[in-house]
Amino acid sequence: MKTVKIDAKGMHYTPLNQKIRAAVADGAEEIILDNVLGQRFIGDGVRGNVRIIINGVPGGDLGMFMSGPTCIIHGNAEHAPGNTMDSGMLVIHGSAGDAVAHSMRGGKVFIRNNIGYRGGIHMKQYEVEARPILVIGGTAHSFLGEYMAGGLVLVLGIGKEKAMTDRGIGSGIHGGEIIIRGEVDDYLLGVGAKKFEFTEADLERIAPIIKSFCEQFGYDPAEFLDTNYTKIGPASSRPFASKYVWE
Amino acid sequence: MTLGSVPPKYKVSIDRDQCMDCGRCIENCSYGVYRREGDKILIESRKCTACLRCVAMCPRDAITLTEKPVDYRSHPVWTREAREDIINQARSGKIILSGMGNVRDLPIIYDRLLLDACQVTNPSIDPLREPMELRTYIGKKPKKLEFKKTESGDVELETKLAPNLKLDTPIMIGHMSFGAISLNSQLSMAKAVAKTGTYMGTGEGGLHKDLYPYQDHMIVQVASGRFGVNIDYLERGAAIEIKIGQGAKPGIGGHLPGEKVNEEVSKTRMIPLGSDAISPAPHHDIYSIEDLVQLIRSLKEATEWKKPVFVKIAAVHNVAPIAAGIARSSADAVVIDGFRGGTGAAPKVFRDHVGIPIEVAIASVDQKLREQGVRNEISIIASGGIRNSADLAKSIALGADAVYIGTAALVALGCRVCGNCYRNLCPWGIATQRPDLVSRLDPEAGAAQVSNLIHGWTLELSELMGAAGINSIESLRGNRDRLRGYMLDEGMLKILDVQPAGA
Numbered sequence: 148m149k150t151v152k153i154d155a156k157g158m159h160y161t162p163l164n165q166k167i168r169a170a171v172a173d174g175a176e177e178i179i180l181d182n183v184l185g186q187r188f189i190g191d192g193v194r195g196n197v198r199i200i201i202n203g204v205p206g207g208d209l210g211m212f213m214s215g216p217t218c219i220i221h222g223n224a225e226h227a228p229g230n231t232m233d234s235g236m237l238v239i240h241g242s243a244g245d246a247v248a249h250s251m252r253g254g255k256v257f258i259r260n261n262i263g264y265r266g267g268i269h270m271k272q273y274e275v276e277a278r279p280i281l282v283i284g285g286t287a288h289s290f291l292g293e294y295m296a297g298g299l300v301l302v303l304g305i306g307k308e309k310a311m312t313d314r315g316i317g318s319g320i321h322g323g324e325i326i327i328r329g330e331v332d333d334y335l336l337g338v339g340a341k342k343f344e345f346t347e348a349d350l351e352r353i354a355p356i357i358k359s360f361c362e363q364f365g366y367d368p369a370e371f372l373d374t375n376y377t378k379i380g381p382a383s384s385r386p387f388a389s390k391y392v393w394e
Numbered sequence: 395m396t397l398g399s400v401p402p403k404y405k406v407s408i409d410r411d412q413c414m415d416c417g418r419c420i421e422n423c424s425y426g427v428y429r430r431e432g433d434k435i436l437i438e439s440r441k442c443t444a445c446l447r448c449v450a451m452c453p454r455d456a457i458t459l460t461e462k463p464v465d466y467r468s469h470p471v472w473t474r475e476a477r478e479d480i481i482n483q484a485r486s487g488k489i490i491l492s493g494m495g496n497v498r499d500l501p502i503i504y505d506r507l508l509l510d511a512c513q514v515t516n517p518s519i520d521p522l523r524e525p526m527e528l529r530t531y532i533g534k535k536p537k538k539l540e541f542k543k544t545e546s547g548d549v550e551l552e553t554k555l556a557p558n559l560k561l562d563t564p565i566m567i568g569h570m571s572f573g574a575i576s577l578n579s580q581l582s583m584a585k586a587v588a589k590t591g592t593y594m595g596t597g598e599g600g601l602h603k604d605l606y607p608y609q610d611h612m613i614v615q616v617a618s619g620r621f622g623v624n625i626d627y628l629e630r631g632a633a634i635e636i637k638i639g640q641g642a643k644p645g646i647g648g649h650l651p652g653e654k655v656n657e658e659v660s661k662t663r664m665i666p667l668g669s670d671a672i673s674p675a676p677h678h679d680i681y682s683i684e685d686l687v688q689l690i691r692s693l694k695e696a697t698e699w700k701k702p703v704f705v706k707i708a709a710v711h712n713v714a715p716i717a718a719g720i721a722r723s724s725a726d727a728v729v730i731d732g733f734r735g736g737t738g739a740a741p742k743v744f745r746d747h748v749g750i751p752i753e754v755a756i757a758s759v760d761q762k763l764r765e766q767g768v769r770n771e772i773s774i775i776a777s778g779g780i781r782n783s784a785d786l787a788k789s790i791a792l793g794a795d796a797v798y799i800g801t802a803a804l805v806a807l808g809c810r811v812c813g814n815c816y817r818n819l820c821p822w823g824i825a826t827q828r829p830d831l832v833s834r835l836d837p838e839a840g841a842a843q844v845s846n847l848i849h850g851w852t853l854e855l856s857e858l859m860g861a862a863g864i865n866s867i868e869s870l871r872g873n874r875d876r877l878r879g880y881m882l883d884e885g886m887l888k889i890l891d892v893q894p895a896g897a
Contacts (some may be wrong), residue, residue, distance in 0.1 A: 164695055187688065192625045192822055206808030207680075212625045212696045221466045227679050230692070233624040246679045250620035252664050268678045269619060273664045294619075294672055298663050319674075322666045384669040390487040394742055394813065 150156040151175040155203070157180035165192060171195050171216075174233050183355065185225070201217050203347040206243070213254075226263065229256040229281070238363045242285070251279040251298065255356075258366045261285035265293055270323060272297020282360045292379075293337065296322040301356065303371060304328045316340055316348055321386050325379040326353060328371070339386040395890055397485055399463040400478050403437040404442040404485040408435065411457035419448040419457060424831055425490070432687050445812040447821035457508040474580050479742070482715050495642060495734045495779060495801060495816035502734075503753035503882070504785045507659040508895060510876040513862040519726025523748070527720045527866040530796050532633075532773040533558030533702040549868060556726060557702050559613075560798060562591030563852040564867055565786060567844075568634065568731075568798030569706075571597025573650045573659045573671065574738035574815065575804075576832040577604060579824045582807055582840025584608035588846045589841065594659035595798070597647060598673055600662040603628050613704065616693065618647055619673030621663040625696060633726075634701050636686070638677070639708030641735025641752070641778035644745045648673035651739070654818050654827050693883040694724060702726035708732060709755035709778065710748075715763035718773075727773035728757045729798065734779025736801040737826055739816035752778045753792060758888045760872055769793075783854035791891065792847055793872040806847040 151170040155163050170178050175197055183189070183203030190199060195322040200356065201209075201220045202391055209228040210218055210358050217236040218226075226244030231236050234253040244318045245263035252271050259280075268289045270279045279298035284305045292300045295317060302325075304310025310328040317325050318337025336342070361368040400809050406427060408419075413435070420428040420435065426447070442459065449457045464474045480492060512518040515765035519526075534556035542552045559598045573745050574597060581604060587594045588611045594676035595613045596605070600622015605612060616633030628634060639645065650659075650671035660667040669788050680686050690703050705720045707713065713730060713866065720728045732752025737745065756776045776789045777798035801811065808822040815825035823835030862876050870876065879887045879893040887894055 161695065161699070168698075188692050191692055192628065192698075194625065206400040208692045211692050213624075214625050230679060231620050231623055249679050250623070250853075254625070259465065263679050271668060273660055293678070294674060296669060296672075319672060321669050321672065330751075374475050384666065387649060387670055387672065388652065391491040391741075392482055392486040392488055393817070394482075394490055394492045 148176045149174055150177040150179060152179045152181065154182055155180050155184070158186065160188050160206070163189060164193075167193060167199065173196050176334060177186075178206040187225075189237070191217055203242075204338040209233065223260075229254070232256070232279070234277070240364070244386055245288075247283075248279065248281040248300075251274040251281065253277040255280045255282070255359075257282045257284075257363055257367060259284045259362050262287045264288040265290045266296075267292040267295060267300040267325070269294050269296065270286075270300065271295075272323060280356060282356060284364065284366075286310055287313065289313040290318055290337070292320055292323070292325040292340075293315045294321070295325070295381075296320075298323045299353070299356070300325045301353065302327045303357075303360075305366070311335060317381070319386055320379070321384050322382045327377045327379065329375055329377065331377040331379065339382050340379050341382040343378040343380050345374055345378040347374060349378060350374055353385070397481055399440075400481055401445030402442070402514075404439055404444050405460050405462045406439045406442050406448075407438050407458050408433070408437065409456045409458065412454045413853075414454055414456075416453065416766040417586040418451050418453065422451045422821060424821045424826075424828070425814075441809060443812040443814045445814070445821050446809065446810045448537060452468055456892065457664035462615050471493060474686040481860070490742040491739055491816055492745050492813060492814040493737065493739055494811050495736045497813070498746045500751075503751050503886070503890070504788050506880050506882050506892075507753070507788050507892065508878045508880055509784065509787060509791070509862065509879070516863050518863055519865050521853075521856040521860040524865055526859060527868070528852060528869055530561040530564045531558040532561060532775065535771055537771060540835050548680045555571055557700055558726070559593060560591075561593065563848060563855070564790060564794075564796035565590075565848050565851055566592050566613075566775070566796055566798050567594035567803045568735075568800040569595030569597040569613070569824065570606050570738075570800060571599025571615075571621075571650075572602050572662055572784055572806075573597075573654055573827070575597040575825050576820075576823055576827060576835065577602055577658070578832050578835040578837050578840065579804070580605060581837035582835065583803055583844055584896050585837060585841030586803075587611045589845045590852075592848065593632060593634060594633070596622075597747065598622070599650075599659070600664065602628055602662045604659065606630065615706075616689075617673045618675070619671065621665060621671060621673065624664070628693060628697050628701075630813055631701065633704060634697070635676075635704040635727075635729065636689060636693070637706045638680075638686075638712070639706065639731065640737065641708050641731030641733055641749055642737035643740040644710050644733075644749045645675060646741070646744060649739065651818075659827060665885065671771065683719040683723065686720070688722045692724055694732075702728050704775065708735075709750045711750060713755045713837060714758040715721060717774075718762050718768070721766075721768045725772065727775055727795070728759070729775040730759060731798075732776070732778030735777060736804075737815075752776055752780075753788070754886070754889050756792040756794050757874075757892075761891055764872070778792045779863040783851040786851060787855055787858045787870065788877065790867065790870050791873050792892075795871060802847065803844050806843045807835065807841075821829070843871060 174244040185206040187206035214233040224243040229248040243258040250269040301321035315337040317340030598617035609630040617637040704727040733749030773795040776794035820826040
């Protein structure tokens with residue numbers, strides 16, 4: 148495996164990204180970034196199958212517009228990792244800020260701990276193979292999956308009494324699904340969101356994702372492979388169809 | 395329903411002596427005004443939108459369409475429109491949706507601004523024999539240029555220049571998305587801008603593969619819903635525009651109804667088939683000017699700082715300080731969209747009542763940026779109700795670098811401004827995705843019409859500049875001395891920074 152090491156200490160994000168791009172162009176299969184401290188846009192618009200190991204805390208918009216790479220982050224991440232990401236994977240060994248996976252339309256974002264507000268907002272799906280997946284090990288704040296138009300948001304609530312306690316889940320959702328470990332109180336649901344029964348067939352569908360998540364963070368998947376989930380989806384694919392009348 | 399029906403807005407009639415019963419009116423009307431019953435063509439005027447397709451296609455000029463006089467008791471306050479809107483909402487309890495631009499009879503400031511012309515002491519310039527420089531560069535400009543001398547004695551530019559768009563004429567076509575308008579409409583305009591050396595916007599509908607051959611003339615848009623946005627899309631565009639606001643509906647988002655989301659629209663927008671395309675009011679990763687800076691920089695970083703990034707805002711009361719903030723970000727141009735801007739669909743109350751005129755917005759933004767010493771570092775693009783080359787010249791004299799046209803380009807394609815764009819039934823094949831209607835618009839013919847319009851306006855702009863003794867667009871930009879206000883109040887003249895006629 149061709150590995151390239153980059154010391155990001157004190158480096159601005161543009162030269163850092165230039166070095167990443169140059170390494171990818173040079174055929175690197177693995178890039179290790181050490182001493183990352185708040186640099187934004189790491190992996191922004193980067194293509195290819197490279198694996199990027201980030202040691203430290205990346206800044207906002209990690210992996211934005213990214214198409215292909217896998218980023219393993221040993222630390223927390225700032226806001227909006229996976230913003231408008233096309234494909235690839237982010238594995239965050241910690242927590243992340245607001246608007247995680249904003250408008251993501253392919254690939255996976257795995258967060259070991261918690262995320263901020265508006266996680267999974269605008270996630271969309273237009274073909275079966277381009278299905279974005281956001282898995283949160285801990286919990287999320289309000290407006291999770293707001294305006295969601297496709298894909299999957301899974302909240303496991305590890306270490307929490309209840310996986311979700313913040314409101315506005317799936318406000319304006321018109322596609323995709325939000326699956327939350329355990330029971331979800333009705334008052335937490337946003338406008339246009341509806342609870343559906345979580346079946347064995349659903350478990351079969353998401354089991355590979357749970358296993359993949361557990362593999363990344365060293366959890367035992369057996370703890371999660373049951374039907375103790377709440378499925379939330381859109382009440383309609385046309386939430387605003389009845390809001391307007393012709394002039 | 396106790397409200398009953400309201401009187402029809404239009405009266406359609408056929409001159410039966412002229413009519414040859416060919417049925418083209420039936421074929422052409424997508425709203426179902428005409429139908430055949432036995433050997434007779436019957437008319438249902440109530441369904442008419444005044445799109446005028448039937449009138450245009452009747453081979454015998456047999457069809458007459460008139461606005462029907464008001465059937466209600468006349469009243470200066472409770473107009474027909476006021477009453478019918480109430481009846482509509484009493485019946486439905488919903489938001490009234492409208493298309494195209496503001497329909498209120500508010501004074502148009504452009505029409506109260508007069509351009510100057512030279513006479514004896516400062517002679518005019520004849521564009522027939524003198525070169526007129528209309529080339530415009532849109533993008534960030536350096537504060538100053540620095541040079542260095544090489545060992546061989548040559549002088550080299552040391553300042554790194556930001557990427558700019560090179561326009562052969564200061565007219566661009568604004569953002570009208572695939573979904574809101576048809577692919578044939580976009581293709582017509584794309585061919586026209588490529589031919590005339592200018593640019594058009596994709597809108598927030600992504601970039602259809604059939605437009606790839608014209609990508610060097612496309613400005614790709616990033617709106618809150620991020621429709622169609624991926625790295626490939628960003629790299630294809632000649633420039634990137636972040637849409638924050640739109641003149642026809644400031645403060646609210648966009649909404650393409652699910653019936654227009656067919657397979658091609660779904661793929662291009664990257665959204666599910668048949669679902670509503672919801673682009674909400676705010677960008678959910680922008681909650682401050684600092685966040686906006688971050689989005690601009692993320693787009694530049696993704697495209698390796700090779701593309702100019704514009705920020706489009708609606709013209710609202712505090713437009714000047716907002717633009718000043720944008721000018722200090724990494725944005726290369728600020729687009730200001732006035733309250734006469736068109737739209738495929740907007741709540742009527744927003745279209746007609748929210749925002750400010752583009753004329754005052756251009757002047758106040760230009761003034762603010764000049765006061766702060768940053769005007770020359772960023773470009774201003776004005777849009778929203780530019781109807782002719784005089785509006786274009788006045789916009790530039792008020793401080794714009796270039797304009798976006800929208801409705802004018804659609805009119806060049808055949809649009810009759812009937813305002814029913816959101817119904818997916820546009821009989822001209824413009825604001826529709828219905829294949830039989832889309833095929834009515836020939837992209838080659840459409841391209842010729844739109845490029846003719848741009849060419850005609852460009853010629854007129856040259857003549858207007860020549861008449862004013864100006865041979866370079868640079869000298870017209872922000873040149874208020876070439877404008878005079880007529881029948882404008884003192885306050886307005888002050889904001890426009892224009893002298894009254896006679897002064």
